[in-house]
Structure formats: C-alpha cells, structure tokens
Amino acid sequence: xxxxxxxxxxxxxxxxxxxxxxxxxxxxxxxxxxxxxxxxxxxxxxxxxxxxxxxxxxxxxxxxxxxxxxxxxxxxxxxxxxxxxxxxxxxxxxxxxxxxxxxxxxxxxxxx
Numbered sequence: 001x002x003x004x005x006x007x008x009x010x011x012x013x014x015x016x017x018x019x020x021x022x023x024x025x026x027x028x029x030x031x032x033x034x035x036x037x038x039x040x041x042x043x044x045x046x047x048x049x050x051x052x053x054x055x056x057x058x059x060x061x062x063x064x065x066x067x068x069x070x071x072x073x074x075x076x077x078x079x080x081x082x083x084x085x086x087x088x089x090x091x092x093x094x095x096x097x098x099x100x101x102x103x104x105x106x107x108x109x110x111x112x
Contacts, residue, residue: 006033015111016042029102036060036089036097044086046110051079051101053087058095061088084112 009021012032018040024031034042036058044063053062054076062071063086064079071077079085089095 009033018042023098025104027104029100030104031101032099034087034097034099036087036095038089038092038094041088042086044084044112046082046084046112047079047101047105048107048109049081049101049103049105051081051085051099053077053079054098054100056096056098058089058093059091060095060097061090062086063088 004023006021006023009023012020012022014020018037019035021033022030023033033056036042053071055071055073057073059070059072061068062077063084064077065083065085087095087097
C-alpha cells in the first residue's frame with residue numbers, strides 16, 4: 001500500500017504561483033491538491049483532458065466555460081476538456097480543492 005501525505009508532498013512550481021501539491025501522477029490520471037489563500041486564484045486555462053474539482057474546504061468561485069458561480073464545500077464540479085476553467089478565492093477563508101485529470105495530459109495546459 002502506498003500512502004501519500006499532503007504535508008510531506010512538496011509544493012509544485014506552476015504558472016499559477018499558488019500552493020499546488022501533486023498527490024498522484026500516473027499514466028491513467030493525475031490528482032493534485034490546491035490551496036488558495038484569500039484573494040488568490042488560478043490563471044484561466046484550458047486543459048487537454050477532462051478535469052473535476054472536489055471542494056474540500058471553503059467556497060471558491062469556479063469558472064467553467066462562460067459559467068461562473070460560488071461552489072459549496074463537499075461539492076464536485078466537472079470541467080470538460082478543451083474548455084476554459086479557473087478557481088478563485090474571493091472569500092476571507094482558505095480554499096482547498098482536489099483536482100483530478102483523467103487521463104493524464106500528454107500535451108501542455110494552455111494558460112490564457
């Protein structure tokens with residue numbers, strides 16, 4: 001059994017310049033934990049594979065395509081491949097999100 005501990009996983013350097021930790025990285029899928037402090041956000045981007053976000057903590061504002069809304073804790077948001085998406089923390093509390101990409105992208109994410 002392999003167990004990955006969040007606090008022992010290094011922060012990954014990304015263009016988003018926020019706390020991203022890669023928890024799972026296999027050919028079939030990727031899972032990352034993202035922590036956004038108040039006022040932080042990802043840069044709008046397009047991923048070449050399907051993605052889903054599971055909100056672990058807080059109430060981020062999520063953009064999928066042209067739709068943007070606040071998402072409650074313990075909710076899952078789907079984002080189809082090749083569509084712009086983004087997560088914003090416009091609250092005064094931390095936001096934590098589990099991001100899963102399946103399959104693992106073989107081409108680069110396009111930052112807008």
